[in-house]
Amino acid sequence: MTQFKFKTDIAPSQITPESIYEKRREFMITSGVLGTALLLNPWTSARASVAISDYKPNVVNTGEALTSEKDATTYNNFYEFGTGKTDPLQNAQNLNTDDWKITVSGECDKPGEYALEDLVKPFDIEERIYRLRCVEAWSMVIPWLGVPMASILKSLQPTSKAKYVAFKTLLDPEQMPGQKRSVLQWPYEEGLRIDEAMNPLTLFAVGMYGKTMPNQNGAPVRLVVPWKYGFKSIKSIVSIEFTEEQPQTSWNISGPNEYGFYSNVNPEVNHPRWSQKKERRIGEIFKQKTRMFNGYETEVAHLYKDMNLKTYF
Amino acid sequence: MADVLKSTAAKPLVFMLCLAPMLLLVWNALYGDLGANPVETITHETGEWGLRFLLITLAISPLRQWFGLAVLMRFRRMLGLTVFFYACCHFMIWLIADHSLNFTDMVEDIIDRPFIALGFSSLVLLIPLAITSNQASVRRLGRHWKKLHQLTYWVTLLVILHFIWLVKADYLEAGIYAVVAFSLLLQRLPLRKWIFTKASV
Structure with missing residues (x-):
């Protein structure tokens, strides 16, 4: 039998003791696993503000195929992190969502500063699969996790003067580099009529695809209003204000005759940039017809009875 | 440098460079690397490359005048046809993927959206230029050829407006292209002559 001879000119002091050697191996395995997990899953956010341990699955479903989690978490409009579709994925990873606070003000009996967890804790988290229709004529089907907005708002006890609810996104150009350029008026503002905000479909969403909300999708908490264009579903909310007057909204300030x-x-209200008659479902090549109220006509049409939707677009 | 540009290998090389962005797009399409909305990526890429080649084509004669690079004139036709090629791809992807080849839908989109009307007009204006780009047309049209091909300036203006008009809020990128385009167009105005006549009066 042939034996290989090794040159042993290594001094005993150069040899790593076995205990350290084992630890090093352990470290390499853990970092390898972690590294691979991060590589395989770059679109999940590292920090969590609302831990989602349990939720009621499938409370609302569209019956349509889900958009892939990868597409929904890599193709985002979130101008606070840049105007390109993949900018949010790249630039949102440093957003710190720990100890997230929301200021509640205006026409309600329980104003104050709330920890997000305290607002959400009293209620069950539900999984709701909604269509999301962007004003840019593309759409997705996303399984959101959240609490009905109505539950949250009722717990804050709005007064009879509360006709609208205004929301604001975090203003912090250090964490949100997109705010260093005045592409829109910062902070991002959105608003709903109180009956729209209280509609059972309106969701205060803290997660998607069974996980905590990824930063690029609006962590730690965002609105989801499925019968309105996506920009109404404001992200990374830090302020909820009950108002008597209709609040101003960011895209309306930017383009008053384009974004009402x-x-x-x-589909009947024409837009100067995109035909709203059709939409491209992400994952498909050809466009499909857009439905009135994004297919939620039964649930919401009554909110706009006797209103001319071409005037109030 | 000039020797390389004069060599017989230069033209095929430039031709490959002109096609490279398209080949890269096809490659990425085959490997599913065009992002979540491939149709949008292809639309934006073909449009932007058409504009880039348009600006490169417009830069040829200033480069010749200012730096004596007459040799670049060899490539101008090829570069101009590259613009037409990317414009056609840009149009076809819109016609096929956005309108499923539906002619009525297409016309409606042109009527309803000024930025689409501008893009469409640019393509239409490029057609006679592409047709008369051969040597025979240059000879047959004589001095009219130059006049006809000055339509390129109008195409540039239309394309820049087409780009600016479709921007939602972030004008940075379109603005950079606009500055480059206007510089290339402005330096063509007989400013020097104009200043000298003024001075002599």
Whole structure:
């Protein structure tokens, strides 16, 4: 039998003791696993503000195929992190969502500063699969996790003067580099009529695809209003204000004749940039017809009875 | 440098460079690397490359005048046809993927959206230029050829407006292209002559 001879000119002091050697191996395995996990899953956010341990699955479903989690978390409009579709994924990872606070003010009996967790804790988290229709004529089907907005708002006890609810996104150009350029008026503002905000479909969303909300999708908490164009579903909310007057909204300030306060999905209202008659479902090549109120006509049409939706677009 | 540009290998090389962005797009399409909305990526890429080649084409004669690079004139036709090629791809992806080849839908989109009307007009104006780009047309049209091909300036203006008009809020990128385009167009105005006549009066 042939034996290989090794040159042993290594001094005993150069040899790593076995205990350290084992630890090093352990470290390499852990970092390898972690590294691979991060590589395989770059679109999940590292920090969590609302830990989602349990939720009621499938409370609302569209019956349509879900958009892939990868597409929904890599193709985002979130101008606070840049105007390109993949900018939010790249630039949102440093957003710190720990100890997230929300200021509640205006026409309600329980104003104050709330920890997000305290606002959400009293209620069950539900999984709701909604269509999301962007004003840019593309759409997705996303399984959100959240609490009905109505539950949250009722717990804050709005007064009879509360006709609208205004929301604001975090203003912090250090964490949100997109705010260093005045592409829009910062902070981002959105608003709903109180009956729209209280509609059972309106969701205060803290997660998607069974996980905590990724930063690029609006962590730690965002609105989801499925019958309106996507920009109404404001992200990374830090302020909720009950108002008597209709609040101003960011895109309306930017383009008053393009983006109305209501911005309900409506194939009949023409837009100067995109035909709203059709939409491209992400993952598909050809376009499909857009439905009135994004297919939620039964649930929400009554909110706009006797309103001319071409005037109040 | 000039020797390289004069060599017989230069033209095929430039031709490959002109096609490279398209080949890269096709490659990425085959490997599913065009992002979540491939149609949008292809639309934006073909449009932007058409504009880039348009600006490169417009830069040829200033480069010749200012730096004596007459040799660049060899490539101008090829570069101009590259603009037409990317414009056609840009149009076709819109016609096929956005309108499923539906002619009525297409016309409606042109009527309803000024930025689409501008883009469409640019393509239409490029057609006679592409047709008369051969040597025979240059000879047959004589001095009219130059006049006809000055349509390129109008195409540039239309394309820049087409780009600016479609921007939602972030004008930075379109603005950079606009500055480059206007510089290339402005330096063509007989400013020097104009200043000298003024001075002599």
